């Protein structure tokens with residue numbers, strides 16, 4: 356089955372006063388219709404930039420090459436008008452910080468109905484009714500009153516719900532959720548995750564779910580892509596990954612997540628540091644921290660091998 360959206364050889368680098376930053380290196384991902392694909396990796400591994408690149412939202416100092424294939428087009432070559440249409444009708448994105456997409460000076464009502472009015476299919480009072488119905492869907496109590504609030508009058512969890520409502524009102528096919536619950540208290544986090552899961556099903560969405568927290572993945576995703584230092588190091592179904600992780604980095608992440616959840620009596624972490632991203636690496640990005648490294652790891656970049664169900668970029672499996 357052809358994926359709904361896929362990337363081919365995406366590399367993203369930034370030009371900065373201190374030189375080039377290599378943020379994402381030759382990444383291929385495939386999102387199938389109706390699946391929730393987790394993108395996991397520690398902070399700085401390139402998850403957000405990869406997601407922003409899909410809808411041409413990269414910062415100005417970014418350079419990108421490769422392909423983003425969607426609906427028989429390479430979105431990287433799409434015109435501004437085409438990409439605007441994709442963003443309003445096809446691919447919606449929600450962020451860790453709702454204030455990054457809510458305007459603090461405008462009432463929620465104004466922001467929610469904007470896209471509906473632009474579409475031109477409904478008048479203002481119909482748009483308001485649709486917006487209120489959607490606020491109820493995302494379980495905002497007293498939606499009829501709350502819709503007239505300003506963002507600052509709502510709690511973080513409520514703002515996250517508003518951002519989700521805003522995304523869903525556009526009836527997207529794909530939802531990109533970038534660490535949507537990272538900034539929230541654990542109880543609110545659990546509620547929002549539950550809501551996301553329920554609405555994903557109800558609206559038949561395909562989701563790219565970005566997180567640094569492997570423990571969220573099991574409950575939320577069908578498949579997982581693990582990123583490390585701007586590269587995909589492993590991808591597999593959730594079960595495969597949790598029970599048969601192959602890449603030493605993924606194994607380390609799992610051990611560390613288990614130890615944090617109290618399943619092990621000592622706290623495990625992966626020794627060492629992520630390599631600097633100011634030059635391109637010749638070998639495996641993980642080799643310096645890897646306890647299983649072998650001869651070619653330092654000097655030869657491993658490529659993904661395996662099959663559709665499970666693949667890993669590691670010389671142990673060459």
Ligand SMILES: Nc1ncnc2c1ncn2[C@@H]1O[C@H](COP(=O)(O)OP(=O)(O)O)[C@@H](O)[C@H]1O
Nearest residue numbers: 369371376378397398399400401402403404414
């Ligand atoms: N505008 C920018 N200029 C220079 N470097 C950037 C810029 N934006 C992001 N980066 C760098 O790109 C790398 C990947 O960032 P990001 O995708 O945000 O990571 P993640 O979402 O996995 O935490 C980081 O090293 C970050 O510092």
Ligand SMILES: [Mg+2]
Nearest residue numbers: 402403404534
């Ligand atoms: Mg990020």
